[in-house]
Each structure stands twice: as C-alpha cells, then as structure tokens.
Amino acid sequence: MLLRHTTEEVTQRKALTINPAKTCQPIGAMYAALGIHGCLPHSHGSQGCCAYHRSTLTRHYKEPVMAATSSFTEGSSVFGGQSNLVQAINNIFTVYEPDVIAIHTTCLSETIGDDIPQILRKAQDDGKIPEGKYVIHCNTPSYVGSHVTGFSNMCKGMVDYFAQPSDEKLRTLNLLPGWVEPADMRHLKQLCGRMGVSTILFPDTSDVLDAPQSGHHEFFPRGGTTVEDLKKTGASSATIALGKTASDAAAKALDAKCKVPCHVLDLPIGLSATDRFINTLRKVARVEVPREITDARGRLVDLITDMHQYLYGKRVALWGDPDQLVSLTEFLADCDMKPVYIVTGTPGKAFVKRIEAVLDGRCPEAKVVQGPCADMFLMHQWIKNEPVDLLIGNTYGKYIARDEDIPLIRHGFPILDRQGHALFPTVGYLGAMRLLEKILEALMNRQDRDAPEESFELTM
Amino acid sequence: MTLPRPDEVRDELLKKYPPKVARKRAKQIVINEKQEDGSVPEITANTRTTPGIITQRGCTYAGCKGVVLGPTRDIVNITHGPIGCGFYSWLTRRNQTRPPTENDENYMPYCFSTDMQDEEIIFGGEKKLRQAIQEAYDLFQPKAIAVFSTCPVGLIGDDVHQVTKEMREKLGINCFAFSCEGYKGVSQSAGHHIANNQLFKHVIGRNDEGVEGQYRINLLGEYNIGGDAFLIEELLDKCGITLNATFSGNSSICGFERAHTADLNCVMCHRSINYVADMIEKSYGIPWIKVNFLGAKATAKTLGKIAEYFEDEKLTQRVEEVIAQEMAPVLEAQETYRKRNEGKLAMLFVGGSRAHHYQDLFNEIGMKTIAAGYEFAHRDDYEGRRVLSSIKLDADSRNIEELEVEPDADRFSPRKSQEDLSRLSRQGVPVADYEGMMPEMENQTLVIDDITQYETDQLLEIYKPAIFCAGIKEKYAVQKSGTPCLQLHSYDYGGPFASFQGAITFYETVDRMVNAKIWNFVEAPWDRKVKPSLEAEYVRK
Numbered sequence A: 001m002l003l004r005h006t007t008e009e010v011t012q013r014k015a016l017t018i019n020p021a022k023t024c025q026p027i028g029a030m031y032a033a034l035g036i037h038g039c040l041p042h043s044h045g046s047q048g049c050c051a052y053h054r055s056t057l058t059r060h061y062k063e064p065v066m067a068a069t070s071s072f073t074e075g076s077s078v079f080g081g082q083s084n085l086v087q088a089i090n091n092i093f094t095v096y097e098p099d100v101i102a103i104h105t106t107c108l109s110e111t112i113g114d115d116i117p118q119i120l121r122k123a124q125d126d127g128k129i130p131e132g133k134y135v136i137h138c139n140t141p142s143y144v145g146s147h148v149t150g151f152s153n154m155c156k157g158m159v160d161y162f163a164q165p166s167d168e169k170l171r172t173l174n175l176l177p178g179w180v181e182p183a184d185m186r187h188l189k190q191l192c193g194r195m196g197v198s199t200i201l202f203p204d205t206s207d208v209l210d211a212p213q214s215g216h217h218e219f220f221p222r223g224g225t226t227v228e229d230l231k232k233t234g235a236s237s238a239t240i241a242l243g244k245t246a247s248d249a250a251a252k253a254l255d256a257k258c259k260v261p262c263h264v265l266d267l268p269i270g271l272s273a274t275d276r277f278i279n280t281l282r283k284v285a286r287v288e289v290p291r292e293i294t295d296a297r298g299r300l301v302d303l304i305t306d307m308h309q310y311l312y313g314k315r316v317a318l319w320g321d322p323d324q325l326v327s328l329t330e331f332l333a334d335c336d337m338k339p340v341y342i343v344t345g346t347p348g349k350a351f352v353k354r355i356e357a358v359l360d361g362r363c364p365e366a367k368v369v370q371g372p373c374a375d376m377f378l379m380h381q382w383i384k385n386e387p388v389d390l391l392i393g394n395t396y397g398k399y400i401a402r403d404e405d406i407p408l409i410r411h412g413f414p415i416l417d418r419q420g421h422a423l424f425p426t427v428g429y430l431g432a433m434r435l436l437e438k439i440l441e442a443l444m445n446r447q448d449r450d451a452p453e454e455s456f457e458l459t460m
Numbered sequence B: 001m002t003l004p005r006p007d008e009v010r011d012e013l014l015k016k017y018p019p020k021v022a023r024k025r026a027k028q029i030v031i032n033e034k035q036e037d038g039s040v041p042e043i044t045a046n047t048r049t050t051p052g053i054i055t056q057r058g059c060t061y062a063g064c065k066g067v068v069l070g071p072t073r074d075i076v077n078i079t080h081g082p083i084g085c086g087f088y089s090w091l092t093r094r095n096q097t098r099p100p101t102e103n104d105e106n107y108m109p110y111c112f113s114t115d116m117q118d119e120e121i122i123f124g125g126e127k128k129l130r131q132a133i134q135e136a137y138d139l140f141q142p143k144a145i146a147v148f149s150t151c152p153v154g155l156i157g158d159d160v161h162q163v164t165k166e167m168r169e170k171l172g173i174n175c176f177a178f179s180c181e182g183y184k185g186v187s188q189s190a191g192h193h194i195a196n197n198q199l200f201k202h203v204i205g206r207n208d209e210g211v212e213g214q215y216r217i218n219l220l221g222e223y224n225i226g227g228d229a230f231l232i233e234e235l236l237d238k239c240g241i242t243l244n245a246t247f248s249g250n251s252s253i254c255g256f257e258r259a260h261t262a263d264l265n266c267v268m269c270h271r272s273i274n275y276v277a278d279m280i281e282k283s284y285g286i287p288w289i290k291v292n293f294l295g296a297k298a299t300a301k302t303l304g305k306i307a308e309y310f311e312d313e314k315l316t317q318r319v320e321e322v323i324a325q326e327m328a329p330v331l332e333a334q335e336t337y338r339k340r341n342e343g344k345l346a347m348l349f350v351g352g353s354r355a356h357h358y359q360d361l362f363n364e365i366g367m368k369t370i371a372a373g374y375e376f377a378h379r380d381d382y383e384g385r386r387v388l389s390s391i392k393l394d395a396d397s398r399n400i401e402e403l404e405v406e407p408d409a410d411r412f413s414p415r416k417s418q419e420d421l422s423r424l425s426r427q428g429v430p431v432a433d434y435e436g437m438m439p440e441m442e443n444q445t446l447v448i449d450d451i452t453q454y455e456t457d458q459l460l461e462i463y464k465p466a467i468f469c470a471g472i473k474e475k476y477a478v479q480k481s482g483t484p485c486l487q488l489h490s491y492d493y494g495g496p497f498a499s500f501q502g503a504i505t506f507y508e509t510v511d512r513m514v515n516a517k518i519w520n521f522v523e524a525p526w527d528r529k530v531k532p533s534l535e536a537e538y539v540r541k
Helices: A025-033 A047-061 A074-079 A082-095 A107-111 A116-125 A147-162 A182-195 A227-235 A244-258 A271-285 A291-311 A322-334 A349-359 A376-385 A397-404 A428-450 B006-015 B019-026 B060-069 B083-088 B118-123 B126-140 B151-156 B160-171 B188-202 B228-239 B253-257 B270-284 B296-310 B313-341 B354-364 B379-383 B385-390 B418-426 B453-463 B472-480 B499-514 B517-521 B532-540
Strands: A039-044 A100-105 A134-138 A173-176 A199-201 A238-242 A262-265 A315-319 A338-344 A367-370 A390-393 A408-410 B029-031 B075-080 B144-149 B174-178 B216-222 B242-248 B264-267 B288-290 B345-349 B368-373 B446-448 B467-470 B485-487
Touching: A025 A039, A025 A047, A025 A100, A025 A147, A025 B083, A039 A047, A039 A082, A047 B060, A047 B083, A047 B472, A074 A082, A074 B151, A082 A100, A082 A116, A100 A147, A107 B151, A116 A134, A134 A147, A147 A227, A147 A244, A173 A182, A173 A244, A173 A271, A182 A199, A182 A271, A182 A291, A182 A428, A199 A227, A227 A244, A238 A244, A238 A271, A244 A262, A244 A322, A244 A349, A262 A271, A271 A291, A271 A322, A271 A428, A291 A428, A315 A322, A315 A376, A322 A338, A322 A349, A338 A349, A338 A376, A349 A367, A376 A397, A390 A397, A390 A428, A397 A408, A408 A428, B006 B019, B006 B029, B006 B446, B006 B453, B060 B075, B060 B144, B060 B174, B060 B188, B060 B242, B060 B270, B075 B126, B118 B151, B126 B144, B126 B160, B144 B160, B160 B174, B174 B188, B188 B270, B216 B228, B216 B270, B228 B242, B228 B296, B228 B313, B228 B499, B242 B253, B264 B270, B264 B296, B270 B288, B270 B379, B288 B296, B296 B313, B296 B354, B296 B499, B313 B499, B345 B354, B345 B453, B354 B368, B354 B467, B354 B499, B368 B453, B379 B385, B453 B467, B453 B472, B467 B472, B467 B499, B472 B485, B485 B499
Parallel strands: A039 A100, A100 A134, A173 A199, A173 A238, A238 A262, A315 A338, A315 A390, A338 A367, A390 A408, B075 B144, B144 B174, B216 B242, B216 B264, B264 B288, B345 B368, B345 B467, B368 B446, B467 B485
Antiparallel strands: B029 B446
C-alpha cells in the first residue's frame, strides 16, 4: 500500500494538515498573470517560491512558464526587499522586455511588510519603468486563503491598475473565466462568439499555456489579454464573473471603480451551471441563443438519458477548488449520481452553503469540508469507512485510487501525470459531454473488468 | 562542424545585460582552459542570484527538505509554514523507496504541514507546531519526526528547536528541526549544509550496531531518483560490498544512526553531502573518497577504487569479474549508439554534480559537451577541492552554521593510517578529494554558473545543440526552440541511469530523443521552404 498509514479511525486534527487539497496564493497569481499578453509574472520573495510555482505550472501544462523572482537573501529579509525589487524591474525590462511586469508577494515579503506601491513609486522615480510599460501588483500572503485566492487577487490587480472608467458604455461584456484551463478559456470565447456577444476575456491563458510547437521559443506567446483590452474593461456594459472564489473580487472592483454591473455565476461546468451561464449571457447581451448551442445542450441531455443507468446512484468523492467543486457537484447530482465526499482546503464557509444549495437535498449523505485540515487524508479515511465508486480530483488522488482500487478522473489542479486538460475544455455543453464521457468510460471499464464472465456485456 | 568562438559567444551573452549585471555574469561565464599544473580558470559560484534575471535556482528549504531529507521513508517530515512549501515538495522529486515489508514505515507519499494561517503569523506558530507534532505522533507513532522551517517561521521567531526538544522529551522519540528558511543562503546549497549539520547533530552515531560484512561502506549523496540506488545496491551486492547506510536514497533513519560504523564513505554528489563526509571523518575516523556511478567507465573506476581502498585481493578479483561481466553488453550498446550520435553536441545545466557526471555518459556514445554549468554548486565543484582554501566566505555563507567537530571520545577510530592514505592517494585513490568538473572538460568549452533563461535561449540559438539537459522549468522552453531537453533531476520520469545497466538506458534515452522523427514535422508543409523551381513545377501540375 502506498498510503499504508492512513487509518480508518477518524480522529480530530486541529494543527496537522496531511495531504492538502490546496496550495498557496502566489501560484494562482502567477497563473493569472500569464493570462495578460506580454506579461512576465514576478514573485517578490525567496527564489524557491518562484521555482516551485514555475515547476508545478510547468508539470501541469508541459509548457514554458516564465517568471522572475526578487531572490531574497537573509539581508533583504532584514532590511526589506526594495532594493531587490527595483533591481529586478530594471533587469527584467532591459533583458526580457515585457509589456507588463505583474508582481505578487509571498509569505516572506508580506511578513516583513514590504510596501509594494511605495517600491513601485521609487522604481518610477528612479526611471526604471520605461515609457509605455507597466508594473502592476497584488498582495498574496500565502498564509491566507489558497492558490485560488491568489488567482482572484491578481485578477483584481488587473482591474485596479488597468480598468479605466468611462461614461460611455460599449456593448462589450467583460468575462472573467475563473481558474480554468486554456482550452476552457478558448471555448468560452468561442461560445460568446457564436452567441454574437463581443467580450473581453481576462485573464486569458489560451495561446500562452497551450502554445504550438514552432521551433522557436516565443518568450511572450501570442495569447493573453492585451493591456489595451484591460483598459477598456471599464467601458463595458456588464461583467460576467465565473466562479465566485476566483472572480468575484475583480468583478466587484470593476463595478466599484468603473460602474460596470456584474453577474457572478458558478463556473459553467455541467448542465445546470452552463444553462445559467448561457441564459445570463442571453439576457445581459440581449441576444438569442443560436440553434447550434441549444443543439449541443440537447446532445448532452440525450447522452445523460441514454446512459443514466450507469450513472445512477454512483458514489463519488471529489476534492479540489471551491468553484470547480460547486459546479461538479451540481452536475453529478443532475445525473442522479451521489457526490458523497466534497473536500477543499480553500477556506470559506460560503462554499459549504453553496454546495448545500446546489445539492438541494439530493444527496443527504454528502459530507462537505473546507479550510485547514480539510484534506485528502480525511477524505481517504472516509473512503475507507464507506467506499466510493469514483474519484474526481487532481493527480494526488492516484495514490488513493491505487490503494483502494477506485477509478480516478483527473480534474482540477495540478494534473501532473496526464495530458489533455489544457487542450480540451470541460466548460460548456461540449465540456460537459467530455466530462461525462470520461465518467462513463471509468465506470463502465470497471464494470467490464469486474463482471463475471457470464454477464460480461457486449452491448452496454 | 565549425563551432563559434567561445569568447564571441560569451560577449554575445553579456551584451544585453545592464553594466552591473554584465560585470557579475562575466565572472560566472568562463572559457575552460586547463593549465599544465591541472588548474583551471577561476569561476564565481555560490553567490547571490541577480534579482529578475530568471534563474534555475530554488531555495534553502528545497535543498534541505526536498533534496537531503526527502528520500528517507520513515521520518515524519513536517513542514512548518503556510501550505505551499509542503505541497510543492510532496513527491515531486521522484525519490524511490522500497520498504522491506508491507508493514514497514513509509511516509514518503504523505505531505505533512502546519498550514500556518495569519493568526499564527501574528501570534506565533509554536503552539500549532507542538500540537501538530502531537497529532502526528498519535496517528502514526513514528520513529522520528523532523520539522522544516519555511520563510515566515524565522521571521516571526518561532523556536522550532525548543519545540522539538520539548516534544522529544515528552514523546520519547527522536524529534529535531531544521532552520532552513528559504531566504537563507543563495540557493538550495545552504539547505544541504543545514541538513548535513542537523543529521550529524541529531541522528548520526545514535546506534553503534552496524551491519555485518567484510567491506562496509556508506553511500553519500545518492538520492535514488528513478531507482538509481536500486541498481547501485545490486551492483555492490554482486561485488560483495556491504552497504551500511545511504544518504539518503532508499534510506531509513536506522542507516543514518549507524553511519559511523562503516569503514569507508563514498561520496557521489559532492555538493550536497561533503559536510557529512568531513564531519564523520573528523569525529569517527572514516575516510571518504569521491565516487561516481554515472557512466560505465566511471562505475568501473569507482568499484576499482573501493577495492583498492580495502586492499584485499579477493575483493579486487571479484570486482574485476563483475566489471568484465557487466561491461560486455555496455560496450555493445556503446557501439550501436555511437554510430548514430558521434560528434553531436550536448549542453548540461543542472544541479550541483549532475552537470559534471553526465558528461561521462555522453562521452561514451561520442557526444561532445560544449557547455555546462551548475545551478547551485560552489567553486570546488567546478575547479576542484584544491581551491577550497582560497574561497572567501561571504555574508551569505557565514549565515550557515559551521559545526565544530571533535574526535568522538570513545568511538574515534581511524580506519587507515596517514601512511596508508598517502599510499592510496599515490595509487589513484585520493582521499577527501574531488577534482571538480572543469579539469575534465575540454579546453575552449563554456562553463556557466547559475545560467539565466536569457543565456539559455541564446546558447540554443547560437549552437543548436542536439540535446540540452536541465530541469523542469527549462524543459519546454528548450523544446519549443526545437531542441530536445532531458531533465537530469527527474530523468523525464524514466531511467534509472546509474551503474552499467543504467548507462545503457541512458544511451537509449538520448538516442531516442536526439533522433526523434517528430522534429522533422515542426514546419507545416505549406510553410516549408522549397526550392523555387520545385514550387513552380508543383504549381504547374
């Protein structure tokens, strides 16, 4: 057994997190910043933070993840990181020539209390920020929230620095995609395009973290939301923010700063959440839903009706990020499956309430936890007590999957051992069909494997 | 093939930097030139990385928890800090381990963290740490619990050593801590040193019962990435050499505790573990020699050195037999792969010893290393230990404790006399010596310390090597430029590459990558440059 020390007996833990279902803020900020065109993320902290974040994002995407660090030493930790950061800004603009440097902090620079806006003023005064270039920042103390909080903070940073208020509103909508994959972002743009809605999607990691092999390392790949577009977000007529944890803060900030009203929705993963997204888009943009999209929805519903028997009552454990979990839970419940264990390390009681709301009594046995010590160890203990038919979560689930002989569908962050998540969407009706295909494949392969020879089915 | 002049390449690499950065980098980009006395040009190493430059380097915590202690299966390693550091070092280094039975302890697939929140940053985290250790003990009753400090821990002043001391007394198990905050030192290297110190203080020497055997050695600086240690263990076993402890691939804390009972320390990765080797030598009288199990020739040489050290005819004979037996398929493989790869160019920028050792493997199939450098090594790893006395300690190095080690009152017992050691040295088994990477590299090759992403991109553009070896952060940027990149930290999830058998796997891996067909398909047919006449013909048709 790989996880041989995981006991059935669940004891209460207050201090020790084991096998976390989250990581820290800065990596989320780094991921979001990669969704700005021509942007180099910068980690204001020890070298290790930047190295770890780049490594994890790289393992997940199998793509270059460029980012710089302030390389704190003991001296800078005592005297403050100003000199390191000013130096870094100068070196980055000289050597790598980005349009934007997006700084996020770390537990180190937060604990010593570095004041980033003050340091940026100093860099500006010293002439270290070339004409027409930008340095933006957000605070991402690692001891608050999780990686999703960091993503959210960087999205808000984009609004704080770039969005320009405008009295004249354009028909354009802002679309905050939340923490989803490049393929999801691309698909969201396509969906809006088919609806005839002009949007500014930000951040946008498509064509950044799924860049084609060209024989040349494009240091700043083609994708990413342009600064010009980020400035125009203040002139849009509305914002649709997907995923409360990841996108709410930026949407609200945009409303406060530029009077752009916002609609905060669940991530459009699965049937109901996608329905709400499309319907909101329809109403806000005052457009018709094209036949093509309604048909795609119909194909999804058809798939569920056709294969319902294989889904019905199947018990699922899922872990990961709140926004993903809310929509996945609802989707599973819509298919008459049983999302029995739902775990996120990202703290926030609103999550539990939202899960209860989307379940709407459809899975009374569901156990939902969040925050420190809400971890995969606890979830594994639950599984040992009462097993599940399916696991949905990141790569770390493969250890439970193997020990307990339960199929695993990789979803969320990070996925370190398979490919496809960055290339094929899970949002929208098409994404839901892909998810469902995976779920059916996993459950039906299991049935085939375990069926006695006489009841091994040809047609299913 | 004519290669560009290295001095011109060097100028090109430095051209774009701001003057201050260029001056600093100039001392870290050196053209190798061996003198007759064996000396090589001085390189600046183990100094601060320039902020903003995009470095390969990580931090002290990574060197301590990730590298040195990570591979040990039966210590509950608790990261004291916010969740990230524990999360990122969770199983990501591919250290394999083989507990003797299903029931033996193995905590490596677990990640333990105090997941510090803002209230602990404000009011202190000692209470939570104490509680976390208690909870770990209650759940697992492990032999030992170790605590690793992350950046904020040092800043808010949590006394991790006091907490672990209290818990050691309370629980009656070994419990110790590492002040390996990420900001200490200039790279992972400081973390290695801190790990070495604490292992020496808290673990080594706690058990006087060594393993039985005639030729008993410890293997130091071998981390069993991808199963390297398994192959080495098998090889040693074949030769009749007994492995008493490994630091720390496929290891158990029991090995560390009895490390002082062996008769020879064999140092593989000099950078990360030479401190332990030195301290054991001073305290217990066990000499150390530099070994290398990467490359068939190097492996054979290493076995020869060990046999020579024990001065035993029977062992020498056995080792020779094993080498002869193992070499046959290796030589055959070398011939096959040499034909396909002779003269191709390799670059290695990685680690603190790997950029050196893997050159042997490339040599064995006729590939030429034209540029290499370490991520976090010191001058002695480049130029050899002969320069140790001339390395000036800077403020960053002084921050890392240097343990004063005295001969152990009861257990100091020199395994060899001074006379024996001098004789061994004359016979080609120098004790406590490492000659470094540069003396083994050809003249006019480039040696670059702490290479930046910018320099990496430039080198690829200028040389278009057949293969580039680095780590995960570099891998896909390199490959996007059309050059295959082999990760030498993780072996791209393949390997193992150590020992004779591993050498063959390495040749195969490199051959597969260098000669992959897919590189011919990068350009779309409609973008391919065709001869105008052919194009015209095609259009006419």
